Amino acid sequence: MAPKKECIVFRVFKRTKELEAKIDEFLDTILQASLEFKQGIRYYLEENFEEFSKRAELVDKLEGKADTLRRDVENKLYAEMLLPEARGDVLALLENSDNVLNIIADTILGFQVERPKIPDFIDKYVFDLVSESTASVEEMVTTVRSYFKNITAVRDHITKIMFHEKESDRVGNRIRMDIFNSKDLDLAQKIHISTFIEKLLSIADYAEDVGDRISIYVIKRLD
Amino acid sequence: MVWFYLLSGIFLGWSLGTNDAANVFGTAVATKMVKFRTAAIIGSIFVIIGAVISGAGAAHTLGKLGAVNALSGSFTVALAAAVTVAAMTKMGLPVSTTQAIVGAIVGWDFFAGALIDTDALTKIVSTWVLNPIITAIFSYILYKGTMFLLKHVKIHLLDLDMYTRILLILIGAFGAYSLGANNIANVMGVFVTANPFKDLNLFYILHLSGTQVLFLIGGLAIALGIFTYSYKVMKTVGKSIFKLSPLSALIVVLAESLVLFMFASESLAKLLISLHLPPLPLVPISSSQAVVGGVIGIGIAKGGGRAINLSVLNKIALGWVFTPLSSGIISFFALFFMQNVFQQKVYTPVRYAITRSCENKLKTENLWDPQLNTVKDSVFNSARDFKYTLLLKLKINKKLTERIIHYAEVYPLKVDNKKVDKLDIGWFGKDRILALKKLESTIFLHKWQLVDTLSKISPSWRYKKGTSLARLYNRALKKRYEKLFIELKVPYDSIYETIKNEI
Structure with a gap:
């Protein structure tokens, strides 16, 4: 049987809605990975390694899923010549958001492989740092959504990303001061922990970069 | 033979299609928002519909400027305009078919000794100046309104892209319709008085008057221009002359189409009259200049006065003077050659005489001047001769002269x-x-x-x-x-x- 022919307007409408759904799913994936990451690190700090491993695996899967979704969206944007003016910006936005997820996945993999020993006296601060970094990722996801759907709200969300990034810097510096001032840890352990703190800090940094880019794209769109 | 004479009109239509379709679909095609094939099909269909249904209004005003009443004359006038457009395009000078044809008709008026309707000429020329100004105002208001709407209505970027695409096609169709309605006068207006076509009944459903058949041919010529050559022009116009975002382009095209429509629509004129408002003159205008006006309007809305590029304005003003002047001169000399070298009748003389019935009429209207007795036995072979006799020899005032000319025209x-x-x-x-x-x-x-x-x-x-x-x-x-x-x-x-x- 010949395939049923659809009206062109309906086809365009359906195609647009499918693509919008894919972009939303991509952002949902980043958000979900960020939450799983936060939960995973909590289990790690509680030394519940079985649960931690489950979360780490989940983050890895989500990272793969996000990659597939991103490629699909990018291909469709190009193949169907959508958004001729904003296409470059949208592509950069998706790729940079995906980079944040890559760092999250890379960090949790690091925890799983290298098993850094986190001393009890910084447990709370490390979790604070993870909370701030993931909060900046959550805000980043909201900012990207706003770029697509509600451009006037972008500014507020960017302010929140910046706030969380600053907070994570503050907590990160505090942790590094504490560990390098500690007399109970040897230098190798100090440097090992510091590397992970830097990784956690870079999550918020990358999220902030995405926010900065969006603020420029918004000007371009409203011009 | 009729078709041969129409060739110059078809050529003019073709060049209008190649150039002016880009003013409607240029950016949409250049930014790949709309495929060229889609633009060409929609553009052609609506240009033809616009020309056939609403072409009469603007053509009527052009006809008033000079009723070219012999086919060879129409051929030569259209050819002079087409040559001017082609030559000036080749030289890279800004050119508009509208201004070229007006110049060529005035050239014919001079050659045939016909009277130039100064009212019609003033109407046409003032519209040229008004056109970019009105388009600029429209696009300014539309741009501000759209931006206000976009800031307050939450709309997905992809939805916006989809709506822009759909609107580019819909407004493009409206633009093509308005272009056909307004500019068919440029292409076929000079053939209206000497129109060789009879009314046509298509399958007993569609009735086309002789003029509409003429406009249909003109519309087809424009469509041919769109299909054969406009892609190249669209690429250039869309990218180099006005590089706009698809949304801004949409606004410019809408403003341009509205203005073209306003100066072509008899229905709108009727509506304005019924609302006790002054109707707009129905005059062919330049779509290229409307686009420039539209872009300036957006520029002002975005960044104030610095958006106005003086050199562009100078070029437009230069076009207003230089184009009609050159096509007028070309037309005059071409008519001379056509008549004296090729022995063609380029105009049918319109005669004027104070006949007995004319004398009675002038007397009942209280327009009789005893000096007219001296010209009672003469037949004048052109309006110009008659006018000069009344004005210069008989010293009759200008207003009275115009009325006498009206009553003395011999039209058997x-x-x-x-x-x-x-x-x-x-x-x-x-x-x-x-x-x-x-x-x-x-x-x-x-x-x-x-x-x-x-x-x-x-x-x-x-x-x-x-x-x-x-x-x-x-x-x-x-x-x-x-x-x-x-x-x-x-x-x-x-x-x-x-x-x-x-x-």
């Missing part, structure tokens, strides 16, 4: 019931046709005589006085009279004896 008409039977009874009305038939075999030397006689024998042929609704009725009646003049006209020589008796 003979009521022939065979011809009357062929008239569209639905359009004319039964009463009017019956009244007309009562005048079988009557000969009239002047148009006003037929009008007077018909008004006397039937109220359906009478002009009404007063209200704006009456103005609408009178316009419609005037169109019927004009059709009648064309249908009942007989050659000057065939009623030579009658004229001799009258003088």
Whole structure:
């Protein structure tokens, strides 16, 4: 049987809605990975390694899923010549958001492989740092959504990303001061922990970069 | 032979299609928002519809400027305009078909000794200046409104892209319709008076008047231009002259289409009249200049006065002067060659004479000047000769001269019931046709005589006085009279004896 022919307007409408759904799913994936990451690190700090491993695996899967979704969206944007003016910006936005997820996945993999020993006296601060970094990722996801759907709200969300990034810097510096001032840890352990703190800090940094880019794209769109 | 004469009009239509379609679909195609094939198909269909349905308004004003009344003349005038457009495009100078054709018609007026309707000319030239200004105002308001809406209505970027695409096609279709309606006058306007085509019934469903058949051919020529060559122009226009975002392009095209429509739509003019507002003149305008106006409007909305590029404005102003001047000169010399080298009749002389009936009419209208007795036995072969005699030799004032010229124009008409039977009874009305038939075999030397006689024998042929609704009725009646003049006209020589008796 010949395939049923659809009206062109309906086809365009359906195609647009499918693509919008894919972009939303991509952002949902980043958000979900960020939450799983936060939960995973909590289990790690509680030394519940079985649960931690489950979360780490989940983050890895989500990272793969996000990659597939991103490629699909990018291909469709190009193949169907959508958004001729904003296409470059949208592509950069998706790729940079995906980079944040890559760092999250890379960090949790690091925890799983290298098993850094986190001393009890910084447990709370490390979790604070993870909370701030993931909060900046959550805000980043909201900012990207706003770029697509509600451009006037972008500014507020960017302010929140910046706030969380600053907070994570503050907590990160505090942790590094504490560990390098500690007399109970040897230098190798100090440097090992510091590397992970830097990784956690870079999550918020990358999220902030995405926010900065969006603020420029918004000007371009409203011009 | 008819087709040969039409070739210059077709050439002009083709060049209009190649150039001006880009003003409607240029950015949409250049930014790949709309495929060229889609743009070309939609553009062609709507240009033709616009030309056939609404082309008459602007063509009428152009006809007033100079009723080119011989096919060779029309051919030469259109050719002069086409050559000017082609040459100036080649030289990289800004050019508009509208300005070229107006210049060429004025060239014909000079050559044929016809009177230049200064009212019509002023109307046309002032519209050229108004056109970019109005488009700029429209695009400014539309841009501000759209931006306000986008800031307050939450709309997904992809949805916005989808709506922009759909609107680019819809507004493009409207733009093409308006372009056809407004600019067909440039392409085929000069052939209207010398139109060789009869009314056409397509499958007994669609009835096209002779003028509409002419406009259909012009529309097809424009469509041919769109399909064969406009892609290249669209690429250039869309990318180099005005690099706009698809949304801004949409606004510019909408503003341009609205302005083209305003200066072409008889329905809008009627609406304005019925609302007791002054109607806009129906005049062919330049779509390229409208686009420039639109871009300037957006520029001002975005960044204030610095957006106005003075050199662009200078170029437009230069176009207003240089284009009609050069095409006028080319037209004049081309007509000279056509007449004297190729022995072609480039105009039918319109004669003027103070006949006995004209004398009586002038007396009843209190326009008689005793000095007119000196020219009573003369027949003047051009309006210009007659005008100069009245103005310079008889020292009659200008206003009176114009009215005398109106009554003295010899336009031989003979009521022939065979011809009357062929008239569209639905359009004319039964009463009017019956009244007309009562005048079988009557000969009239002047148009006003037929009008007077018909008004006397039937109220359906009478002009009404007063209200704006009456103005609408009178316009419609005037169109019927004009059709009648064309249908009942007989050659000057065939009623030579009658004229001799009258003088």
